[in-house]
Amino acid sequence: MKVISVIGYKNTGKTTLVTKLVQELSKHGRVGTAKMMTDHRLDNPNADTGKHFDAGADMVTAVTNSELVTIQRDPSVEKAIDALADAGMDFAVIEGAKDKPIAKIVLGDMEEGVLNVVAKLPARSDWDLGELVDIIKEQPDHVTLDLLLKQIKETPGIEKVGGIGSFTGIVRVDNEEFRTSQLEFESYKTAADASIQKIREEIMQQEGIIDVLIHHKVGTIKPLEDIVYIVVAAGHRQQLFPALAETLERVKSEVPIWKKEITVDGNFWVHDHA
Structure with a gap:
């Protein structure tokens, strides 16, 4: 997006x-x-939805004949x-x-x-x-997992799909020997995009794999925030899970994206970036 x-x-x-x-x-x-x-x-405190919200509901959804309106906190x-x-x-x-x-x-x-x-x-x-x-x-894409799931359900050949599997990598805080404050990712965008596309096309050559979507974020990512999404659509689960695992390992080993750990005790670059 x-x-x-x-x-x-x-x-x-x-x-x-x-x-x-x-x-x-x-x-x-x-x-x-x-x-x-x-x-x-926007929500009238005298309306029923306003009363729901002021009573402490974290999210209120109003459904009319023409609108779906959601009100939430924070x-x-x-x-x-x-x-x-x-x-x-x-x-x-x-x-x-x-x-x-x-x-x-x-x-x-x-x-x-x-x-x-x-x-x-x-x-x-x-x-x-x-x-x-x-x-x-020309602006960079803003991607969420739900967006990729919606996109893959619109792929040609979706009628042959029996399952969709996804992987989400997040910023791990407790790394046993150190605690991560944030991660910083850098890439050669042109080379990284080409590498991701190559992996996607080759995984899609496997029997039963209908589509593969991959997105890896760059820049500063905070604890527990998402880093990478991989979504695979396949005819059967026996085809899906091996393809999902292989895609992840190839993204980790082949795509030119580098990870810098920002910890409470210091900073260092990590070879295994995902």
Whole structure:
């Protein structure tokens, strides 16, 4: 899923641009949006759902004839983006979130220090939407396990699949001899992408394997956060599990991604990165 945020001061046309981007991106895939509204409460405390929430429910879902609305605690833009990916969106357009490391389109004048600006545009203008769509398509993918599961269920030949298996690697904290504070992954992206694609294509040559999806994150990853996803769809479980295990071992040994352990006692590079 490609993620972009639109930021700017009041009356710069943020909502107008988001609406236009949704219209254009919808021609290329499924689009979800999120809007930062930190000073608002959308759920009426006098409504039944508001009473449920105020009574202590961690999540409340309202079902109407035309809408499915979920309200939950501990909100964050990161959770919103994950939820859009989990729902199978191809694009996420965020209105706001200027302090987050998301790729940003800035409208009008904005103070210095805004990170990851990919386009700066005049406020309330006749924007080149085609150029902006191209910029958004170039952004790195935001991937969740649920997104991969949705994608693999849409693969050609899914009618032959009898099982889907997945592996999720996470940041282990207790490593017996040391405790990990976080991990940092680096890669040669072009070479890593080519290596992952080669593994995927070769595993798919095995009898009964319908599709294989692999995603390995890079950058800083915190304790218990996800590192790598592998999803395999096969005709039978006897074919599925060996292929899943082989894919994992090949990703660990062949893909040029390097892991740095950040521990309470010091930092070091690790050969076995997954």
